[in-house]
Amino acid sequence: MLVTGIGGLNSITRVVTPGSSAAPTAPAAGDFGKVLADVAGSAMDALKAGESTAIAGVQGKASTQQVVESVMTAEQALQTAIAVRDKLISAYQEISRMPI
């Protein structure tokens, strides 16, 4: 999860940063929206799973280890999505500052 999260962020920054030489693994411009949706979707899934495991853990139906693992995963996914969002916003601001 950690690796795919960072990988997702990496692919976004490569596309967004202007003038970067496209590496063979960088997605084409058309896949940009798909990558965004993937990152957001997996963050939502991880958050939902984390919340339901936490609810089970509070009631004593899940083990401590399961709760800790799923909440950590949720937090990592959320941080990744937040980083993506922040990067998008700063990229948009940079673009809007470009002289015509």
Add this chain to the structure above:
Amino acid sequence: MIDPLRAATAIAGSGLEAQTVRLRVVAENMANANSTGKTPGADPYQRKMVVFESEFDKALGAAEVQVKGTALDDTPFEVETDPGNPAADANGNVKMPNVNVLLEMADMRDASRSYEANLQMVKQARSLTTMMIDLLRNT
């Protein structure tokens, strides 16, 4: 119990209880090591032993120890000659309890050590759980 560490704590807890019962019985035996009967020819204090049993607990998925009860030791009584004793029979013999103090002391030490071992298990399980929960503590 889904959480193995909680199960470990519960099992160690059953061990702690069992060892306290054992210590109590040892104390009873030692205190009564010289308790003869009251009437002539009567039986003296009979040594008690604890009976432990391993019981499989489905909720935990593991075997807990249960105290099944106390049993009486059937070792024959020692006979001493003490004509002045209220429990002396026609020949002046008194039956003494079948308690060997040295044996009880060894039993006591063993029970204490087992108690400490179980307690150590509980502390260990607690510290592991705390470490696990601490993973979520800081950013």
Add this chain to the structure above:
Amino acid sequence: MGPVNLFDLVSRHVSWATFRQTVLTSNIANANTPGYEAQDVKPFADVLQDAGMAMAETSPGHMAPVDGGGSTLETADSGGYETTISGNSVSVEQELMKADDVNRSLSLDLTIERAFHRMILNSVRTGT
């Protein structure tokens, strides 16, 4: 039980757990009192069920009062451990084990609450 709010559930559980700690502490304090029977509170699942039914009757804007589930104290099952001649049925080891478990679950509750609170703050904060 329908969709549950995590913070609401954790808050109820913390109330229940702290109340249970009080009961267990008084059990241990009365370990030698003649005639004292060990007490425990209703299981948390029962407390939730009662609260769930209560919520259905009042208006949606109301939160059911959290009394820690202590409205009914039960006499605990001594679990095979003996009651002494003086009528005292407290097993100190059992009470301490229960107290240890309550401590663990309280610690987990508060840590879960902190983690999710942190996540919400992070998502609301702007990073640019």
